[in-house]
Amino acid sequence: MQRANRHRTIIAAVRGGDEVRASDLVRATGASAMTIRRDLSDLERRGVLRRTHGGAVGLPARGAQLPFQVRSETHVEEKRGIGEAVAAMIPDGSSVILDDGTTCGAVARALAGRELTVLALSVHLAAVLAEGGDASGRGIRVLTPGGELNPGELSWSGHRAVRDIEDFRADIGVLGVCGWDEESGMTASTLQDADVKKALIGSSRQVVAAAAAEKIGLSAVFSVCPSSAVDTLATGRLSRERRLWLEQEGVDVVCCA
The missing domain is CATH 3.40.50.1360 (Rossmann fold)
Structure with missing residues (x-):
């Protein structure tokens, strides 16, 4: 899967605000764990998501907050x-x-x-x-x-x-x-x-x-x-x-x- 398509897949996965495991993203994209870690770092720098231990969680649009839980x-x-x-x-x-x-x-x-x-x-x-x-x-x-x-x-x-x-x-x-x-x-x-x-x-x-x-x-x-x-x-x-x-x-x- 090309980089742009991987990013779209990752963004769609984290959009709901729930944590997504990196291992699930590896399966969804067919990419290596190292590639997914690099993609998550790129998207974190863009303010799309926040990396967590073993995965990522989506960030809300400006003016919104993640759920309290x-x-x-x-x-x-x-x-x-x-x-x-x-x-x-x-x-x-x-x-x-x-x-x-x-x-x-x-x-x-x-x-x-x-x-x-x-x-x-x-x-x-x-x-x-x-x-x-x-x-x-x-x-x-x-x-x-x-x-x-x-x-x-x-x-x-x-x-x-x-x-x-x-x-x-x-x-x-x-x-x-x-x-x-x-x-x-x-x-x-x-x-x-x-x-x-x-x-x-x-x-x-x-x-x-x-x-x-x-x-x-x-x-x-x-x-x-x-x-x-x-x-x-x-x-x-x-x-x-x-x-x-x-x-x-x-x-x-x-x-x-």
Whole structure:
């Protein structure tokens, strides 16, 4: 099979967002395992897919996100390190707004048992945080906003959610990231998510972004804030160039890998 045809076959296989094994692509194309690995590398550089251990998963079009379950199973160790780093930045007794998303989920798990008040912006986060308490009532006090519950993500959005976030005064806001690049600053995949993130930033004395390194350099559709609005970024391994432009914007970069 010619290279262009192989690429079309691979793109069609990963389009649904499910992980596809390299061995299945070898069978589908008749190519060698080495050729498939090379094809996957080429398509990853083009932003079509993301390589995984033993295969690949398709990337959504600009402005969309992979399903929550798929994201929760990728970069698990990197996200765990980010979660622990962010948790270490939060003193006991703090009030916190915790954005939705799988990296913020790692932050929630790292906060278990702490004496905090947390406004959790998704059902997933609220459940993780609530499990960290004990029978005496000690531990994290968990609050949630009102608003519309988004299917799949199980996060809140809408005017009521934004208003409730604006009414909460946080010592630290932990911000999830859809995309963040030098030209556009931080961006979100939906208008509703952008509004929620703006409210989080406005209600927080200190803003800490928690993001897997793959999100740095990407751009989604809806503007959230300039890079300078974020105090600290906890992430994985960044290139020297990306770290430099963030630091020039006044962002303290903490690499957790």
